[in-house]
Amino acid sequence: MTMALTRRLLPWLASIVFLLTQCQAKTVTYxxxxxxxxxxxxxxxxxxxxGINGQWPLPVIEVDKGDQLVVNMYxxxxxxxxxIHFHGMYQTNTTDMDGPSMVTQCPVPPGSxxxxNFTVNQNGTYWYHCHTDNCYxxxxxxxxxxxxxxxxxxxxxDDEFTLTMSDWYHELTEKIAPTFIxxxxxxxxxxxxxxxLVNDTMNTNIPVEAGKTYLLRLINIGAFVAQYFYIEDHTFRIVEIDGVYTEPAEASILYIAAAQRYSILVTMKNSTDQNYPIVTIADSVLLDTVPSDLQLNQTNWLQYSASAAHPQANITVAVCSDLNPFDDLTLIPYDKTPLLTNPDHSLTLTVTMQNLDNGADYAFLNDISYTKPKVPAxxxxxxxxxxxxxxxxxxxxxxxxxxxxxxxxxIILNNGDTGSHPFHLHGHxxxxVDRFPSYGPHFYDYVDATDPVVYNASATNQSAFPEYPARRDVFVLPPQGYFVIRFxxxxxxxxxxxxxxxxxxxxGLAMVFIEAPLAIQERVAIPQQHYDVCEAAGVPYEGNAAANTEDFLDLKGQNVQLGWLPAGFTAKGIVAMVFSVISAFLGMGMISLYGLSDIKTGANRRTEGEGLQEQEQEQVREE
Incomplete structure (x- = not known):
């Protein structure tokens, strides 16, 4: 059978496989x-x-393609x-099960x-996490x-393992968040x-056997920091990114941003003489400061022999940005879905970070800082x-x-900020399509540039766009660069x-796509329990963004972002002004307090004197 004929038969074969899996599908309940x-x-x-059910780390959710997944959360x-957001699940016809609070549901209050409940008609490596405020x-x-x-x-x-990597904070986010914005x-x-951490701990051993091949599923479940990943003296083949199978691609180093996933095939050596470090290195460029006691690199091991030494990684780069990771833009999806052409809707956005009139720093897409509505969208x-x-x-x-x-x-996303941003799209x-700069040793070269590099469609050779673009649900926006995506x-x-x-x-670095809203009304049925959650949370579930049910075009009372800084003010100026005003008020308060103290004392003396005079006059009258 020729390769061309095989490609033509793939859709038919996929349909047959789908029908077979539907026959074998089951309900998996947690x-x-x-x-x-x-x-x-x-x-x-x-x-x-x-924790969940009194345990932490949390349970890994495992299903087969085609299963019905039911999670009863109290x-x-x-x-x-x-x-709960089931990251990467497309939620076809079940957008109400997607999980982000005030987007597709109300927050679930304590005691509710x-x-x-949704069907998993996709495959690969995903994760789940809280999507209410700073909770995950x-x-x-x-x-x-x-x-x-x-x-x-x-x-x-021959076997598979899952490796999660994450940043970790010693304080609860409820204590950290007020010091941030x-x-x-x-x-x-x-x-x-x-x-x-790796797998929510440190110094992890992955037991392997010589000569065998393993599928490693890699997930960055961190809240902030991207991680470089490699295995000493081993290469590997990438076969999946973010749930999308790819043509096998040989690689030695990956850059895994927050929420990204990779599946790789790693073939073991034929000797059991030694164990090999699995290395993760936090991208220190993302950190404003690096405390002296913060260990950026972690060593875990492919353990060929429990009795052999477990050496620490031999990291020779001066800074992690010198590493040259594989460029995900070059991956080819296994199904070879061609480039989407002639966009019907092209949206150009610019990321900026600016101060609002309270002097704090906020994030913007085209000068809009996402602000939650009063009713979930x-x-x-x-x-x-x-x-x-x-x-x-x-x-x-x-x-x-x-x-x-x-x-x-x-979506054309330009970055007016000096930091990188891993953007995620729910449901897709x-x-x-394009990114500048791409991964590699020059990824951070433009951080100190005078002006960001902005995408220019007329100056771009669009014939150079990939014929079969890689697909994923999280893509990194380079510092002061851009990316172009299509769906x-x-x-x-x-x-x-x-x-x-x-x-x-x-x-506020977010926005919302309302996709075919009239079709949503026809195809989605929100369970009564979800409305009951809104009742318990005290959140309205009808009306526009301002909870107005009488006139949906009247937004009076909606939640809006804070006002802009007055012209000519800077954040430092605001800070100086705030502290100057505070000092002035404290000074006036002390003066007032001191003055009132004197008046009060004098008034008391006058009252006491008047009382003595009245007593003397009373005595005279009695005599």
Missing amino acids: DFNVTWVTANPDGLYDRQVV NGLGDKSTS SMTY PDGYRQALIVHDNASYFHDMY TVDNPTGGEPIPDSF LYTVMSSGDLATNPTVYGTNTHSVVLDENQIVE AFQL KADNPGVWFFHCHIDWHLSQ
């Missing part, structure tokens, strides 16, 4: 009681973390609302339950694996992690009738864009598009 537990994963500090935290850095995140016996590489490996941090310096869709196609009803600060079904959508994997709006739903650095999301 019951989650979400509570606080105590953990010390780095051996340095005991702290509270979000919020037993007592003092925090929560939710929510059931997530407190430990509420773990792998979600969709097994697929029909994958083209299923017979190429504040006038005291006008530059927006992100909180520095206290350590870095999906519930506005469901309650607004034909007006659901009017972006006005979703509010001015949710930055909502309404898309027609099956439009080809292009998008094509990676087909073939999944009606309300989909969040945001930076997956959780600190940046809290600053």
Whole structure:
């Protein structure tokens, strides 16, 4: 059979495999009681973390392609609302199960339950995490694996392992967050992690046998820092990114940003004489400062022999940015879906970080800092009738864009900021069309440039775009560079598009796509339990972004971002002004307090004197 004939038969074969898997599909149920537990994963500090059923690390969710996944979540935290986002799940016709609070659902308050129920008609490596405020850095995140016996590489490996990597904080985010978006941090310096973990611990051994091949699933479940990954004296083949199978690509180093995933095939050596370091190195360029006691590199091991030495990694680069990771833009999807051409909707956005009039630093897409509506956007869709196609009803600060079904959508994202940003789109994997600069030793060369490099369609050789672009759901926007992505709006739903650095999301680096809203009304049925959660949380579930049910075009009372700094002011100026005003008020307060103290004392003396005079006069009258 020729390769061309094989390619033509693939859709038919895929259909047959799909029907077979549907026949074998089952319902997989997890019951989650979400509570606080105590953990010390780095051996340095005991702290509270979000556990499930009294345990942490959290359970790995495992299903087969085609299964029905049911997660019954009870919020037993007592003092925090929560939710679950199943990262990378397309949620076809179940956008109400996607999980981001105030986008597709209300936050689940303490003492309430929510059931997530959807069909998993996709394959690969994913994860789940809380999507309510700053909650997943407190430990509420773990792998979600969709097994697929029909994958083209299923017979190429003997066993598989999952490796999660993450940054770790010793303090609860409720203590960290108030010190982040504040006038005291006008530059927006992100909180520095206290350590870095692999599989929620340190010094992990992966037991392997000589000569065998293993599938390693790699997931960055961190809230902030990207990680470089390699295995000493080993190369590997990339076969999947973010749930999308790729043509095998030989590589030796990966750059894995927050929320990205890779699956790689690693063939072991034929000797058991030694064990080999699995190396992860935190991208220190993302950190404003590197404390002397922060260990950026972690060593775990491919353990060929438990009795052999477990050497520390031999890291020879001066700084991690000297590493030359594989460029994900060059990967070719195994299904060879061609480039989406002639976009129907092209959206040009610019990322900036600026101070608002409270002196704190916020994040913006085209000068809009995402601000939560009073009604979850999906519930506005469901309650607004034909007006659901009017972006006005979703509010001015949710930055909502309404898309027609099956439009080809292009997003051009320019970075006016000196930091990199891993952007995630819910409900889709998008094509990676272009990026500047690409991964490699020059990725950070433009950080100190005078002006950002902006995408110019007329000056770009679009014939050089990949014929079969790589697809994934998280793509890194380079510092002061740009990227171009495309997707087909073939999944009606309300989909969040945001930076997956959780600190940046809290600053407002997000927007919402309302995809085929009238089709959502026809195809989505929100369970009553979800509305009951809104009732318990005290969150309205009808109306526009301002919770207005009488006039959906009247946004009076909606949530909006703070005002801009007055012209000519800087963050430092605001800080100086704030402290000057505080000092002035304190000074005036002390003067007033001192003066009032004297007046009060004198008044008391006069009262006492008047009392003595009255007593003397009374005595005279009596005599």
